[in-house]
Amino acid sequence: MKYLFDGFALDTDRFELTRGADLVAVEPQVFHLLRLLVESREQLLSKDQIIDSVWEGRAVSDSSVSNAIKLAREAVDDDGRKQCRIRTVHGQGFRFVAEVRELASTADCAVPVLAVEPEVAADRPIDSGKPSIAVLPFQFLGPETSSAIYADAIPYDLIQALSRLRWLMVIARGSTFRFRAVGEDPVAIGKALGVRYLMAGTVEVRGADIIVTTELCDTQNGAIIWSERFAGASRNVHEIQADIVNKVVSSLEIHIPLVEASRARLCGSENLDSWANYHLGLQYMYRFNQADNEAASTHFERAIAQDPDFARAHAGLSFTYFQTAFLRYGPSRKEALQDSRKQAERGVDLDPLDPFVNFAMGRSLMLQGELENSTQWLGRAITLNPNYSQGHYSHAFADLLGGQTEASFRHVDTALELSPLDPLLYAMRAARALSLVIDEDYEDAELHAEEAARTPGAHYLIDMIALIACSLNGSRERAERWAGHIRKRRPDANQSLFFASFPFSSDTLRKRLAGALARYDF
Numbered sequence: 001m002k003y004l005f006d007g008f009a010l011d012t013d014r015f016e017l018t019r020g021a022d023l024v025a026v027e028p029q030v031f032h033l034l035r036l037l038v039e040s041r042e043q044l045l046s047k048d049q050i051i052d053s054v055w056e057g058r059a060v061s062d063s064s065v066s067n068a069i070k071l072a073r074e075a076v077d078d079d080g081r082k083q084c085r086i087r088t089v090h091g092q093g094f095r096f097v098a099e100v101r102e103l104a105s106t107a108d109c110a111v112p113v114l115a116v117e118p119e120v121a122a123d124r125p126i127d128s129g130k131p132s133i134a135v136l137p138f139q140f141l142g143p144e145t146s147s148a149i150y151a152d153a154i155p156y157d158l159i160q161a162l163s164r165l166r167w168l169m170v171i172a173r174g175s176t177f178r179f180r181a182v183g184e185d186p187v188a189i190g191k192a193l194g195v196r197y198l199m200a201g202t203v204e205v206r207g208a209d210i211i212v213t214t215e216l217c218d219t220q221n222g223a224i225i226w227s228e229r230f231a232g233a234s235r236n237v238h239e240i241q242a243d244i245v246n247k248v249v250s251s252l253e254i255h256i257p258l259v260e261a262s263r264a265r266l267c268g269s270e271n272l273d274s275w276a277n278y279h280l281g282l283q284y285m286y287r288f289n290q291a292d293n294e295a296a297s298t299h300f301e302r303a304i305a306q307d308p309d310f311a312r313a314h315a316g317l318s319f320t321y322f323q324t325a326f327l328r329y330g331p332s333r334k335e336a337l338q339d340s341r342k343q344a345e346r347g348v349d350l351d352p353l354d355p356f357v358n359f360a361m362g363r364s365l366m367l368q369g370e371l372e373n374s375t376q377w378l379g380r381a382i383t384l385n386p387n388y389s390q391g392h393y394s395h396a397f398a399d400l401l402g403g404q405t406e407a408s409f410r411h412v413d414t415a416l417e418l419s420p421l422d423p424l425l426y427a428m429r430a431a432r433a434l435s436l437v438i439d440e441d442y443e444d445a446e447l448h449a450e451e452a453a454r455t456p457g458a459h460y461l462i463d464m465i466a467l468i469a470c471s472l473n474g475s476r477e478r479a480e481r482w483a484g485h486i487r488k489r490r491p492d493a494n495q496s497l498f499f500a501s502f503p504f505s506s507d508t509l510r511k512r513l514a515g516a517l518a519r520y521d522f
Helices: 028-039 047-054 062-075 118-122 146-162 186-193 234-265 274-285 290-306 311-326 333-350 355-367 371-384 389-401 405-418 425-438 442-453 460-472 476-489 495-501 507-518
Strands: 002-005 008-011 016-019 022-024 086-089 093-096 101-103 132-135 139-141 197-206 209-218 224-233
Touching: 002 028, 008 028, 028 047, 028 062, 028 093, 028 146, 047 062, 047 093, 062 086, 132 146, 132 186, 139 146, 146 197, 146 209, 146 234, 186 197, 197 234, 209 234, 224 234, 234 274, 234 405, 274 290, 274 311, 290 311, 311 333, 311 355, 333 355, 355 371, 355 389, 371 389, 389 405, 389 425, 405 425, 425 442, 425 460, 442 460, 442 476, 460 476, 460 495, 460 507, 495 507
Parallel strands: 132 197, 139 197
Antiparallel strands: 002 008, 002 101, 008 016, 016 022, 086 093, 197 209, 209 224
């Protein structure tokens, strides 16, 4: 239903409040309150009735109700003095007093989507350019209750969070919420909206529990790329809602680039645009060996040649130079560090609001021992995207290099929670192990360090962390095994290489770690 009053339109199907042609930003809880007041305008609503409906009976303070009323008034250009739309009856409750007209919502008449024949979908050309996604309204399963609002509220929050990602084009809710019909063909919806990916889901209430499922779909072939299930007590729905947003955003950071890289390979190298080269560069970059790192550099350089103002490609190239310096792929570490910083600075000049660009800048400074500056840039990356797992991980590493183990633990725990399958998972575990070493908890440090060294992507420096942890914990047999493994992988491994890559600020700590390495002739 759409409710019209004083130039405003409250559309309960689209979950939108508009004033004329302008969309009014409203939090889901405030929208629910407005809807309740408008639909109950013939009666006075008590505070308890509002709490039962909006907060579903949970205990809330009077100030929470007052604040929600204040925000609702602000949304419809009202206030406590005028009370021309929401009136307070002191000691009794609240009532919506503006004149209201009712219309059937246009969302009920969703734009028809023609079915796409399988052979047509198969012949679709591979899209190029920036990846794009549409988040559809979730399907509410079961009888209509006040919890049904979360089938719109969760996609709304996802759209807001995804719109902060600089590498992904997100379709506005006004377009995506037209597609409410159950069982619509994702290929056809993708074609109608012009997007490569769809995010859809369901919300179900079972007794005292709420269950939410999400799935990411490739609109080229209708395949499901990733899915997840979230469940918990319905009284904790707001915490579940926040967890869904965090997990979805961090998961998309992994899964969409992988699909984009696979899509780019189908084009042939001569047909790659700047974004295709960028995504292939990312895939090579995360393999952590010299040959693939050089391949990544080549793709990033091609992306920059095609689009010199492509900030993310400069950040990717900075990462490859960082990797060259960090793992000593070439003789000129100093030159690699300079190039890493130069490319990061160029990325910042082009797009200072991109979290990946800020991350690249922070990583470059960290390897040069500028830990204070590094944490500022990494903190900025997290501020720009609170769900950026690699930003949290790198902040954790900068913290431990400065001896701030409590902050390091906090950031690495966040990184692991956000992205348990991250390409840098080995490094996250290694950061935890090193923090435990600094705190002299050698037994736990050994467990985490060996787990890190066995994780895909781990390189010889991670093996050296495992050696240090085993050495300090007195596990001689394990330490000897790691020492032999290191020499096979990197015959020239030594203390100098280790401390160049991990510039700890504490001389006392460096001596302790050096002693652990020296016991096994490093």
